[in-house]
Amino acid sequence: MRKMEFAEAIESALKHAMTNDPDIFLMGEDVHTLRINLLAQFGKERVISTSISESAFLGAGVTAAMAGLRPIIEIMLIDFIGVAIDALLNHASKILTFSGGKWNVPLVVRTSCGGGYGDGGQHEQSLWGWLAHIPGLHVVVPSNPSDAGQLLLSAIESDHPVIYLEHKLLADYWLDYMGTGGRENVSFDVPEKGAIGEVPEKWESLPIGKANILREGDDITLISLGVSVHRCLEAANILSEDEISVEVLDLRWVSPLDKEAIITSVSKTKRVIVVDEDYMRFGLSGEIAAILAEENISPIQFGRVCTEHTIPFNRHLEDNVLPNVNRILALARKFKS
Template sequence: MRTMFFTQAVDNALAQAMIDDSRIILFGEDIPLMRRNLLVRFGPRRVRGTPISESAFLGVGVAAAMAGLRPVVEFYMVDFLAVCMDALLNHAAKVEAFSGGKWTAPFVVRAPCGGGYGDGGQHEQSLWGWLAHIPGLTVLVPSTPADAGGLMLAALQHDGPVIFLEHKLLSETWLEFLGSGARHTVQFDIPAMGTKGVVPKKWVPVPIGKAVLRRAGSDVTIVSVGVGVHRALEAAQDLVLEGISVSVLDLRTVSPLDKTAVCEAVAQTGHLLVVDEDYEGFGLSGELSAVVLEAGISCKFARICTQSTIPYARQMEDQILPNKKRICASVRQLMQ
């Protein structure tokens, strides 16, 4: 076994896949700089920079995938998908259904997501609920280096469009590039367990659509993804001192959801708390409550989500985003 940082693990798994499959190419803005290790290893024909036009290079990615390649199309942040959604919503997500399975678009959109580093509401959204709402898209949100590498490998082997999201607080590259830079006065609450960890000697795919139980508990089930998993684990460790036993389920995949794992976990505790950094309305938290109720499981339910536009000011931002204090308070209320 070996240890790696979060983004290092993703790039390492990507390199392994590129060795095995010459169809995999990588492109996006500043990619020769951001992925320079891959550029040196695989050359400029497979690791390419693009103009600053998300609509253009995402459209190229869809067409290249339909033509037989397996592109990884990288964005500076998931927020920028807003300027090029037609290629994703009306083409990549629908080409297999509209062609009766004769055409597919196997490519990966790789993008950082999430807040907590002081960059405002246009650059810190999560948006996995918005993307998972679209039939035909697979949405992955890993929370550890091991899952990040394994899910990237699974995404590259998947025969359809995949959105691969890396939370910036977990990514050593993106946090430095977008978060800190020359701002020495800004503080970040970085979950150490998610930024660096043990990874396999050789990457194997992590199954898409399979959640993992990060902590077992008997009183309350917390379901989350990304950084929210680590906030939940921190809260669970504090709550055990109060005699409250909390289980933490890491979805890893937002679409397709592991409904079986969610229902089994909630059935054991009878209490469900969803910790979701994405927007509350019409999102993942409401979908999870529907999954449980449709399975005939009775439970007390609460959710901690982002309820409004994320402010630029760091102190206000921390109040808006899910955090340990809010999680502990919600669990205590559920137990009343």
């Protein structure tokens, strides 16, 4: 096994994919600097810099995919999808159905997400539940370098549109760009195991829609994804000292959601907390509650630690609005008392 940083793993897997498939190209704002190593290896025909015109280049990505290419469209921050949502909402997601199942859209949207570094409510959202709400879109959120590389390959190999979200606390270059700006006197709560870790010698894809049990336990299931799985693991360690045995499930995919893994784990523990950095209402956590209700797994205790409000600029308030270890601990202890 070799060790890599999160962003390094994405780049390494992407190089692997682009080397093997000449139809893969990147397009987006500032990619000549953000992806300079890919530009150096594959040239500007395959690493295409654009103007700030998300609605146009994402829309163009949809039809480039329909024409047989494998576009990876970069939306710098998922917050900026707002100006281009039509391409996903009304086109990428629907064309397979509209064409009677005859025309698919093998598009990857690569974008950064998440908060915890003081950038305020227009730059730190997660929005994966909001996107997964649309039938026809797949949404994947890796939590560590190995998954980051492998899941990117899964996204690229998929014949359908996949939104691939990289968390800014895990990707060192994003944190440097948006958080520290080269300063050495500011620091953020970066989960080490998410930022750096072992990766396979040879990149291979992971199955689409399969969750990953990161820790086995009997008393409580913590269901999470992205940076929050590391908050869950930290909470699970602390709870184990109180003899509370915690299972941590990393969903990896918001859509398709691994129902089976959720049901299996919760059937065992009968207590579940969804820890989701995305907004609480009408999202992933509610969807999981609905699945458990539909499966009649009862009685169970259900709770959620999510983002309930617009993310405030103030760092202290921000840390409390986003899921954190203390919020998980408080709820878990309430369940067991």
